[in-house]
Amino acid sequence: MKNILITGGAGFIGSNFINYILQNRDDINVVNLDKLTYAGNLENLKPIENKPNYHFVRGDITNVELVDYIFRKFDIKYVINFAAESHVDRSILGSEIFYRSNVIGTNVLLEASRRFEVQKFLQISTDEVYGSLGDTGLFTEQTPISPNSPYSSSKASADLMVQAFHHTYGLPTVITRCSNNYGPLQFPEKLIPLMIINALNNKKLPVYGDGLNVRDWIYVIDHNKAAELVFEKGKVGEVYNIGASREMKNIEIVKLILKKLGKSEDLIEYVKDRPGHDRRYAIDSSKIQNELGWKPYYEFEEAIDFTIEWYLNNKSWWERIISGEYQKYYEVQY
Numbered sequence: 001m002k003n004i005l006i007t008g009g010a011g012f013i014g015s016n017f018i019n020y021i022l023q024n025r026d027d028i029n030v031v032n033l034d035k036l037t038y039a040g041n042l043e044n045l046k047p048i049e050n051k052p053n054y055h056f057v058r059g060d061i062t063n064v065e066l067v068d069y070i071f072r073k074f075d076i077k078y079v080i081n082f083a084a085e086s087h088v089d090r091s092i093l094g095s096e097i098f099y100r101s102n103v104i105g106t107n108v109l110l111e112a113s114r115r116f117e118v119q120k121f122l123q124i125s126t127d128e129v130y131g132s133l134g135d136t137g138l139f140t141e142q143t144p145i146s147p148n149s150p151y152s153s154s155k156a157s158a159d160l161m162v163q164a165f166h167h168t169y170g171l172p173t174v175i176t177r178c179s180n181n182y183g184p185l186q187f188p189e190k191l192i193p194l195m196i197i198n199a200l201n202n203k204k205l206p207v208y209g210d211g212l213n214v215r216d217w218i219y220v221i222d223h224n225k226a227a228e229l230v231f232e233k234g235k236v237g238e239v240y241n242i243g244a245s246r247e248m249k250n251i252e253i254v255k256l257i258l259k260k261l262g263k264s265e266d267l268i269e270y271v272k273d274r275p276g277h278d279r280r281y282a283i284d285s286s287k288i289q290n291e292l293g294w295k296p297y298y299e300f301e302e303a304i305d306f307t308i309e310w311y312l313n314n315k316s317w318w319e320r321i322i323s324g325e326y327q328k329y330y331e332v333q334y
């Protein structure tokens with residue numbers, strides 16, 4: 001059995017990952033360490049919460065004593081670090097928690113991994129560390145790191161620390177840098193779920209600037225399959241980009257969602273641009289495709305339908321979030 005510490009497993013990508021991996025494998029023990037910030041939601045883990053090889057610990061990755069205790073108690077030999085403050089707009093409002101959780105938190109996990117002789121440390125990073133592209137070109141693993149927002153700078157700092165631990169101490173680390181994810185369980189502050197929910201509620205859809213910023217979209221399950229593959233087979237010390245080559249302008253996505261929900265484009269409202277708004281992200285994922293044999297499975301057209309369908313069928317999940325009720329749920333549960 002592999003004892004894996006998965007951090008941030010109550011968030012969007014982490015919970016999809018744990019649900020996916022525990023439904024598909026029983027050769028692993030998963031310890032999910034999550035602080036349950038506004039973005040963490042234990043309801044996301046209902047499908048697997050009673051499995052004997054799943055354990056949840058509520059706590060902060062910056063807590064050295066707690067992290068030490070977990071490594072010792074569960075004999076942790078593998079780490080996958082999803083935990084982070086993840087929303088660019090929030091990082092613009094206040095950067096401190098981004099620095100604490102994303103940089104210091106990763107450092108605490110790295111130090112513990114070094115002491116407890118971890119056999120693989122996977123850092124879940126983002127294409128945003130590369131900065132912004134012009135109209136052409138793609139991010140490769142050789143693209144210099146050039147982050148622009150407090151969020152992406154904190155993720156880039158964490159990546160550098162991960163690489164330093166490999167270089168200096170020989171810690172067996174790997175880093176994945178994925179493009180924009182979408183799918184079930186995404187917190188409705190991010191573009192796609194926000195637009196779906198606002199449209200369903202006949203509220204305005206706020207489009208930043210001219211709406212022509214480009215993001216490269218990947219279905220969360222494709223990201224998670226790639227992350228699992230890198231965790232199992234990725235060469236230590238390496239970085240792997242992950243993306244599904246599906247560039248879309250924000251306004252195209254917003255109009256598509258309105259069309260699929262049968263709502264009027266009059267709901268679109270152009271608002272003040274995000275400060276320092278990156279213009280375009282686009283990923284070259286040929287390394288993971290050629291070296292590890294990964295390729296994306298889901299077409300955007302079908303996976304956006306699953307996603308919209310999921311939000312239509314799980315109104316209570318997001319209604320609790322937008323009413324703030326889910327916070328009370330945690331107080332009762334833990």
Ligand code: NAD
Pocket residue numbers: 007008009010011012013014033034035036037038039040041059060061062081082083084085086087100101105124125126127155177178179180181182187
């Ligand atoms: P999310 O905000 O939905 O979830 C983050 C989770 O981390 C939450 O459950 C939260 O409670 C937990 N967390 C935050 N700070 C913590 C701390 N100090 N200690 C313990 N737990 C803490 O984020 P997400 O979209 O699922 O992103 C997960 C990871 O993937 C992040 O590292 C993010 O940078 C990366 N990533 C996200 C995307 C995307 O499109 N969402 C793309 C590429 C990479």
Ligand code: TDX
Pocket residue numbers: 086087088089125126127128179180181189190191192194206207208209213214215250274
């Ligand atoms: O209300 C909005 N209106 C709008 O026009 C919101 C929330 C976003 N946008 C634009 C900004 C971006 O160009 O949509 C695009 C996508 O925005 P987000 O969903 O906030 O994602 P982004 O800033 O691209 O970052 C995401 O992808 C990379 C994740 O939040 C990060 O965690 C990940 O690392």
